[in-house]
Amino acid sequence: MEVVLIVLILVLVGYFSKIFEILKEEHAKVLNNIVIYIAMPSTIFLTILKNVSSSQVLEFLKLPVVIFLCGLFVGILAYSLGKYAFKLEDEGLGGLILVSMLGNTGFLGYPVALGMFGEEGLARAIFCDLGGVFATMLLGTYVGIKFGKGRGKSVLKEMAKFPPLITGILSIILVFFGFKLEYLPNFILKSLNYLSSATVPLIMMSLGLSLSPKALKFGVLWGIIASIFRFIVSPATAFTLSELINIKGLERNVLLVESSMPSAMMTLVLGTLYELDVKLIASSIFITTTLSLIVIAIWGWIFH
Numbered sequence: 001m002e003v004v005l006i007v008l009i010l011v012l013v014g015y016f017s018k019i020f021e022i023l024k025e026e027h028a029k030v031l032n033n034i035v036i037y038i039a040m041p042s043t044i045f046l047t048i049l050k051n052v053s054s055s056q057v058l059e060f061l062k063l064p065v066v067i068f069l070c071g072l073f074v075g076i077l078a079y080s081l082g083k084y085a086f087k088l089e090d091e092g093l094g095g096l097i098l099v100s101m102l103g104n105t106g107f108l109g110y111p112v113a114l115g116m117f118g119e120e121g122l123a124r125a126i127f128c129d130l131g132g133v134f135a136t137m138l139l140g141t142y143v144g145i146k147f148g149k150g151r152g153k154s155v156l157k158e159m160a161k162f163p164p165l166i167t168g169i170l171s172i173i174l175v176f177f178g179f180k181l182e183y184l185p186n187f188i189l190k191s192l193n194y195l196s197s198a199t200v201p202l203i204m205m206s207l208g209l210s211l212s213p214k215a216l217k218f219g220v221l222w223g224i225i226a227s228i229f230r231f232i233v234s235p236a237t238a239f240t241l242s243e244l245i246n247i248k249g250l251e252r253n254v255l256l257v258e259s260s261m262p263s264a265m266m267t268l269v270l271g272t273l274y275e276l277d278v279k280l281i282a283s284s285i286f287i288t289t290t291l292s293l294i295v296i297a298i299w300g301w302i303f304h
Helices: 002-019 027-053 060-086 090-101 111-145 156-161 164-176 188-197 199-210 212-219 218-245 250-260 267-275 278-303
Strands: none
Touching: 002 199, 002 278, 027 060, 027 111, 027 164, 027 188, 027 199, 060 090, 060 111, 060 250, 090 111, 090 218, 090 267, 090 278, 111 156, 111 164, 111 199, 111 250, 156 250, 188 199, 188 267, 199 218, 218 250, 218 278, 250 278, 267 278
């Protein structure tokens, strides 16, 4: 419950900063840039180097594979439901697939994993988020091109420009070859720690700035459907896969929490870029993010 309260307070700081015009909604982009290009890479580098040993790397690499496969499976189910049951047009169908299959494994997953499981849990959440990034870049881009208006962007080029992904891969390589944080000068470590400490509050404030209750009027139904996929189907798939490939203990606990994160904020970026149904996406993000507080509380009760 404490994790939920911390997340709620930090999100509300961002939300009320917007209400009282201390910050504006467009400032969320500035905060996101600070997180993505500076704070989050510092967190990823320090956390992986501190908490992951070379003998664990191959075992931990199962986590992004499962997250990616969960996204793929949920995306196929969402496509089938939207096309054959609801007869959605391409723009709406693409939006429904995105909000159902892509979870907020980084921007909400990191703070939740850290609060629920400590730094060891955060290390595993980072591996899960690598799968989320690949799903966003590969599956998300495919959905955008298939159901929206393709923009000829190179997926590989976009991935190569995403600092958290590059930092994660480089950190894993360093761990695999036995590099340790002690090899770095103390002033660099302290600088990285200061930058890393900004990650969680900035993420939560940005989330608060981005949320808009007005999005509810665009379609509660789609938010409920997305919630079923994000909070029931996705973690059920992750649990099944973890049983099949023998993921146990803390790795499985973190995997289940990460697989049940709400719709990713990145879906709105993809929806805008490829001209999908942005109203459906915005509504689903707000509803799933709000309901996720209940889901996080349930996981906290289960694991403690």
